[in-house]
Amino acid sequence: MPVLCSSCSEKRAVLKRPKTGHSLCKECFFWAFEEEVHQTIVAAELFKPGEAVGIAASGGKDSTVLAHVMKLLNERHSYGLQLMLISVDEGITGYRDDSLETVKRNQQQYELPLKIVSYEELYGWTMDAIVKQVGLKNNCTFCGVFRRQALDRGAIMLKVDKICTGHNADDVAETVLMNVLRGDIARLRRCTTISTASEGDGVVPRCKPLKYAYEKEIVLYAYFKKLDYFSTECIYSPNAYRGHARTFLKDLESIRPSSIVDIIHSGENLSVREGVKMPVQGTCSRCGYISSQALCKSCVLLEGLNRGLPKLGIGKHHRLHEKILSQQPLTENEERKLKSVDF
Ligand code: SF4
Numbered sequence: 001m002p003v004l005c006s007s008c009s010e011k012r013a014v015l016k017r018p019k020t021g022h023s024l025c026k027e028c029f030f031w032a033f034e035e036e037v038h039q040t041i042v043a044a045e046l047f048k049p050g051e052a053v054g055i056a057a058s059g060g061k062d063s064t065v066l067a068h069v070m071k072l073l074n075e076r077h078s079y080g081l082q083l084m085l086i087s088v089d090e091g092i093t094g095y096r097d098d099s100l101e102t103v104k105r106n107q108q109q110y111e112l113p114l115k116i117v118s119y120e121e122l123y124g125w126t127m128d129a130i131v132k133q134v135g136l137k138n139n140c141t142f143c144g145v146f147r148r149q150a151l152d153r154g155a156i157m158l159k160v161d162k163i164c165t166g167h168n169a170d171d172v173a174e175t176v177l178m179n180v181l182r183g184d185i186a187r188l189r190r191c192t193t194i195s196t197a198s199e200g201d202g203v204v205p206r207c208k209p210l211k212y213a214y215e216k217e218i219v220l221y222a223y224f225k226k227l228d229y230f231s232t233e234c235i236y237s238p239n240a241y242r243g244h245a246r247t248f249l250k251d252l253e254s255i256r257p258s259s260i261v262d263i264i265h266s267g268e269n270l271s272v273r274e275g276v277k278m279p280v281q282g283t284c285s286r287c288g289y290i291s292s293q294a295l296c297k298s299c300v301l302l303e304g305l306n307r308g309l310p311k312l313g314i315g316k317h318h319r320l321h322e323k324i325l326s327q328q329p330l331t332e333n334e335e336r337k338l339k340s341v342d343f
């Protein structure tokens with residue numbers, strides 16, 4: 001016998017919600033998913049009427065669902081937001097060029113303005129060129145640091161008040177685990193916050209409306225709504241450590257689905273003991289972006305690339321930054337260390 005939807009008791013259930021275990025029909029699932037995002041937005045007061053909001057759009061499932069739901073809720077609940085899409089072109093042939101085509105179609109489908117900022121334009125380097133120089137082990141460090149800044153630059157060009165990103169509950173829980181595993185207490189608390197205030201000039205406040213949405217539900221939503229998204233993985237995606245954290249999380253989820261949200265709650269409630277030394281936020285002496293060192297991570301990575309010393313921004317070489325920047329000669333040993341790459 002077909003199972004009836006546990007919400008409307010009229011239509012046939014087509015899915016079992018991963019988050020709650022309820023059997024729902026398509027329409028009731030859409031409504032539940034969308035209204036939960038709305039509740040998240042209202043409870044955390046993510047937006048104010050009249051704000052211009054940039055949606056970080058990669059063409060992937062999360063940001064496509066985010067753009068779709070933001071547009072829908074903006075109309076359904078009269079948020080009064082001016083929405084736009086911001087995309088970062090990392091310069092990855094065979095991956096980003098294709099996913100950007102998806103974003104361009106989304107732009108048409110959702111009738112939203114789109115701004116694309118590219119690494120090549122901003123830094124003079126594409127990820128293709130960076131991988132040629134640094135290999136496939138640390139490429140995501142460059143990419144992550146550059147993306148964060150690129151999004152801010154795009155947001156400033158578009159004059160948006162806020163950026164929203166498609167980070168979902170699984171991403172947040174995974175980041176909590178990663179920060180615990182790395183002992184990164186400074187990031188541990190910060191990674192669960194749903195919105196960040198502007199931390200300084202050139203940094204646009206960010207928020208995560210999908211923070212409590214399970215990845216499995218995002219996939220179901222995109223699938224049943226027949227959203228147009230790009231699902232290929234980046235060709236340079238090694239990030240083995242994060243991969244293990246992800247597998248671990250998926251294992252936990254299969255035993256107890258609430259593990260994801262439980263981990264997020266743990267992260268939210270952990271606090272750092274008073275007196276623990278935390279990095280002091282300042283600004284980069286070269287580009288003015290926020291930084292806890294004299295130079296921001298982005299400028300150090302770029303300096304390393306431009307000098308053919310790709311390891312400069314990887315690992316703990318702070319001692320050498322001063323030396324490099326004041327043009328003091330490096331010892332043979334130091335040069336060798338900064339040059340070596342792991343392919
Ligand atoms: Fe960039 Fe790494 Fe993500 Fe590819 S997998 S887009 S290189 S951060």
Ligand code: ZN
Pocket residue numbers: 284285286287288289295296297298299
């Ligand atoms: Zn800088």
